[in-house]
Amino acid sequence: MNEQSGRKWYEKAGESPEVVCSTRVRLARNLRGVPFPDRAGPEDKARVIELARGAVMNSNSVISREFSFYQLGELSREEAVSLCERHMVSPDFIADRRGKAVLISADESVSIMVNEEDHIRIQVLREGQAVEEALETADRIDTLLSENLDYAFDRELGYLTQCPTNLGTGMRASLTLHLPGITESGSIGRVGENLSKLGFALRGAFGEGSRPAGDMYQISNQISLGLSEKEAAANLLAIAGQVAEQEKRVRTALLKETGWQDKVARAAGVLRTARLVSGQEAAELLSYVRLGLAQGFLSGVDLGDINGLSVRVQPATLTSGTGKTEPEERDRIRADIIRETLKDLNIT
Amino acid sequence: MNEQSGRKWYEKAGESPEVVCSTRVRLARNLRGVPFPDRAGPEDKARVIELARGAVMNSNSVISREFSFYQLGELSREEAVSLCERHMVSPDFIADRRGKAVLISADESVSIMVNEEDHIRIQVLREGQAVEEALETADRIDTLLSENLDYAFDRELGYLTQCPTNLGTGMRASLTLHLPGITESGSIGRVGENLSKLGFALRGAFGEGSRPAGDMYQISNQISLGLSEKEAAANLLAIAGQVAEQEKRVRTALLKETGWQDKVARAAGVLRTARLVSGQEAAELLSYVRLGLAQGFLSGVDLGDINGLSVRVQPATLTSGTGKTEPEERDRIRADIIRETLKDLNIT
Numbered sequence A, B: 001m002n003e004q005s006g007r008k009w010y011e012k013a014g015e016s017p018e019v020v021c022s023t024r025v026r027l028a029r030n031l032r033g034v035p036f037p038d039r040a041g042p043e044d045k046a047r048v049i050e051l052a053r054g055a056v057m058n059s060n061s062v063i064s065r066e067f068s069f070y071q072l073g074e075l076s077r078e079e080a081v082s083l084c085e086r087h088m089v090s091p092d093f094i095a096d097r098r099g100k101a102v103l104i105s106a107d108e109s110v111s112i113m114v115n116e117e118d119h120i121r122i123q124v125l126r127e128g129q130a131v132e133e134a135l136e137t138a139d140r141i142d143t144l145l146s147e148n149l150d151y152a153f154d155r156e157l158g159y160l161t162q163c164p165t166n167l168g169t170g171m172r173a174s175l176t177l178h179l180p181g182i183t184e185s186g187s188i189g190r191v192g193e194n195l196s197k198l199g200f201a202l203r204g205a206f207g208e209g210s211r212p213a214g215d216m217y218q219i220s221n222q223i224s225l226g227l228s229e230k231e232a233a234a235n236l237l238a239i240a241g242q243v244a245e246q247e248k249r250v251r252t253a254l255l256k257e258t259g260w261q262d263k264v265a266r267a268a269g270v271l272r273t274a275r276l277v278s279g280q281e282a283a284e285l286l287s288y289v290r291l292g293l294a295q296g297f298l299s300g301v302d303l304g305d306i307n308g309l310s311v312r313v314q315p316a317t318l319t320s321g322t323g324k325t326e327p328e329e330r331d332r333i334r335a336d337i338i339r340e341t342l343k344d345l346n347i348t
Helices: A042-057 A077-085 A091-095 A131-148 A180-185 A188-197 A229-254 A258-273 A279-294 A303-312 A315-322 A327-341 B042-057 B077-085 B091-095 B131-148 B180-185 B188-197 B229-254 B258-273 B279-294 B303-312 B315-322 B327-341
Strands: A020-029 A067-071 A101-105 A110-114 A120-127 A171-178 A200-204 A216-221 B020-029 B067-071 B101-105 B110-114 B120-127 B171-178 B200-204 B216-221
Touching: A020 A131, A020 A229, A042 A067, A042 A101, A042 A110, A042 A131, A077 A091, A077 A315, A110 A131, A120 A131, A131 A171, A131 A229, A171 A229, A171 A279, A180 A188, A180 A229, A180 A279, A188 A200, A188 A229, A200 A229, A216 A229, A258 A279, A258 A327, A258 B258, A258 B327, A279 A303, A279 A327, A303 A315, A303 A327, A315 A327, A327 B258, B020 B131, B020 B229, B042 B067, B042 B101, B042 B110, B042 B131, B077 B091, B077 B315, B110 B131, B120 B131, B131 B171, B131 B229, B171 B229, B171 B279, B180 B188, B180 B229, B180 B279, B188 B200, B188 B229, B200 B229, B216 B229, B258 B279, B258 B327, B279 B303, B279 B327, B303 B315, B303 B327, B315 B327
Parallel strands: none
Antiparallel strands: A020 A120, A020 A171, A067 A101, A101 A110, A110 A120, A171 A216, A200 A216, B020 B120, B020 B171, B067 B101, B101 B110, B110 B120, B171 B216, B200 B216
């Protein structure tokens, strides 16, 4: 799998980066007359892959030159996991790699999963808060594909999807938020309940413990039927803005405490010096560093650098990039990458 | 209690500072015709104090101007504990402060405890390995005192002391050694047994856990009868030299391991950034920093600075100097002092 050159989307900071790390929009689409992936046989799946590949790669659009095509079955396990760590595919998608493919744009911001839960899932990722822009890009790709593919569409129900919760627009938009303040204050449960009543879901973005790795959460719309993509996107933005305001208020109070200044300062000190750093420690300490940078307690490094670093130090991405698979070797390389990236990090 | 100005002995590095932090020589003396402190009444003790004070302060020697005199009962608990933290008096000496006094030289390197286990204990402290020099100074003070005091001395037994193990020269010399390598390698117990067979004692210098705080140990002679002060000092030097060589060999091997480089680097990173540092953490991390500096893995700070820092961040010394008694306040001030002292500390 070729390493793409150029800066990736996740190495930038974007809008409202203090709280909003990234934006994701995905559209679920299926082909008329072909069984949904759950019921499709190998030949059906191969045909969907061929159709999707052709719709992108053989188009006259500039887009055909931007995308690379991968049969998932031809990737190593590490390469597949690394795609997941870089947010281009879902964990479910790589659990069984047979009969699946993915198209990926050069900056890794657009991926088209073929034979995930639906035949086609167009996913657009953007740094920071950029729901409208991501939706616009997804629409453009969708329009291009629709010129060559016969989508399963119903005038009453909209786009038909394998799971009824995606019926209608087939659109789900989500924002990844860094919420160390609300988490620490103990009110994350209540925030989640309130969001749920309003038709949004809040869940940990990474990790499976009771506290999500790096205090990262995803807020996404749960309703795709009865309102347009733009309405759903606007609602998400409004609600996320409220959560971000609450987070900022709590943070400001927290960082007046010497105990929190100590945690943030130590995180910076350890990451700038350590020779061995595990993946879990990296997530934990980068969360403090992110908080410190967002609040102006730390300086010298861009939040986009932290976004990129968080991806690059994931285990499979490290292994894919370096060929090192021993945990201690990985911890050593992770520490080296972190030290290099944070060498100008200072306590303000 | 006045803060003495000028550099203290413990703020310097001295000879062989990589392993030997400091040297201590003490002479035990008693006055003829006065019961030992254990059996002496308040009036006897007061008389011994007056005689000792007069012998130093009323002498024509330059020494009279160098010394300050303190009735222990007139010091606050913090001031007394701080004397102990600065190694000028023993913990036993300050447990009950009645009927006791101490004379202290301006650079805090010489102290004369009155009514400790013996009537008079002359103690000389020196940075690094300096047994001969310390012995010479102790002799000089002893000669001065003997001109004005009638020592209990027996031609057969030498100086008479309350505890028979001090009979003879009344001299005990000890070196404080930093032994993280031997401790880590698990052979500290064996080293102690071997030293014991040769007439030397090895014990943890600070702390009461199974591993001494900061991996600091004291080696001292156990025999004061049947050989001269100079012979005992020469034997101690020879034996300590062997231990130091062993320590250096182990260290060199340890610091080839990434895991140990990581510990030393992190200790530097944390101490240069933390906002709150407890006394125990300070001892632990300064031990790594000391190791790193001694082995050239760290640079920019002198081992003498670490010696001084180790004393200044002790709880009672901090409280005496700043008037702050709340543990969090102390931890904050300790962290401030450490950051300031280590601001030029670098990983080489």
